[in-house]
């Protein structure tokens with residue numbers, strides 16, 4: 362096992378946890394074995410297998426996926442979809458339990474991570490042999506490089522990064538390592554080796570911290586053993602590949618937009634959905650993956666970055682464009698229109714005039730419109746009786762006006778013919794601006810058994826939803 366000074370995570374030797382040992386959601390907070398709020402979103406040590414190849418701050422924990430897949434009665438032989446799959450937590454968790462998973466992700470780096478995490482076809486010994494050869498070659502090049510000839514990114518690429526995301530020496534070493542991976546381009550290990558570099562860049566050798574916003578640490582890492590850290594990451598991947606069932610059902614992750622599913626899925630093929638879409642707030646989701654996206658060459662310039670942003674649900678004032686029209690999907694929704702008006706009135710009262718602040722009301726309309734478009738688009742692909750879980754959080758980022766994302770989403774879903782089963786509390790988060798506890802919820806929906814006669818017997822109508830609150 363390769364040891365890396367900058368990484369204290371040991372090799373995952375644990376077996377995949379027994380799903381029967383996991384309590385259902387209400388118990389997580391109230392009963393025996395409850396998970397305190399502070400750790401509800403953490404990755405358990407036993408969940409590091411595969412999941413930890415690359416995760417980001419936006420990821421939800423595997424235990425949450427497990428709990429809901431169990432609650433939805435998902436078992437081998439069925440198909441689970443995550444339409445906003447990020448780095449693939451749902452699809453990986455499904456695969457670990459022998460369940461067929463499909464993901465959709467619009468951000469190229471997250472899509473890449475999810476695709477590699479669900480590719481278990483690589484022979485672990487071949488992976489290590491290949492990594493060792495590349496490490497040796499890269500170390501030689503690094504040892505031979507002159508201090509005044511450090512590799513750098515192009516000025517254009519550098520301008521996309523948060524300032525001082527990574528110090529010059531670790532960046533030089535990472536670029537030498539990347540060049541060596543590219544030169545040898547050994548298949549089928551190539552993508553795994555690049556993903557290991559993405560992880561090393563962010564978590565071992567950069568100056569970034571996530572709390573949960575991405576920022577630059579005051580204490581900067583002037584140098585780091587980049588190649589050793591990378592090799593340790595590859596070693597953990599190889600260790601995981603030795604213990605997982607490499608014959609598990611295949612998983613597919615589409616690089617696509619969850620608002621346009623038409624050519625991706627088979628009609629009536631999805632048994633369950635579990636996902637966490639973005640929330641309406643001021644987070645620019647592309648900043649979370651910026652360093653590794655730029656260094657790996659997935660985003661080379663401002664045009665590439667704009668393309669990524671345009672493929673995302675409109676959730677912040679940095680990804681709103683002139684021709685956006687998702688808002689037409691909620692044009693008749695009185696509550697969302699009233700919410701957008703309230704946000705705009707608050708802006709005027711407060712005398713806020715920046716271009717970004719003027720966008721908040723539009724973001725709110727386009728966000729819920731985009732979610733309505735996604736939910737409408739999804740319907741033909743769901744099997745009758747399919748369960749869906751959407752993890753969403755309350756927000757107050759727009760002049761502290763409360764946006765009850767879960768409740769509004771449930772209302773939109775009901776208008777589109779879904780049954781609203783529950784709105785469960787997953788955890789609460791402290792809002793920095795208001796110091797209020799904000800709810801993060803799982804909106805549980807069901808696609809009716811018979812679409813023509815929707816009986817609210819085992820679900821709630823749109824009118825009921827304003828009353829739904831599962832108090833935990």
Ligand SMILES: C[S@@+](CC[C@H](N)C(=O)[O-])C[C@H]1O[C@@H](n2cnc3c(N)ncnc32)[C@H](O)[C@@H]1O
Pocket residue numbers: 417419420421422444445446447448449450451465466467468471617618619620636637638639646672673674
């Ligand atoms: C909260 S994150 C999901 C994290 C994921 N559950 C995980 O565990 O890694 C939301 C994801 O939705 C993606 N996204 C945003 N708009 C999208 C769209 N229109 N289609 C597909 N994915 C989108 C973002 O890039 C982001 O990765």
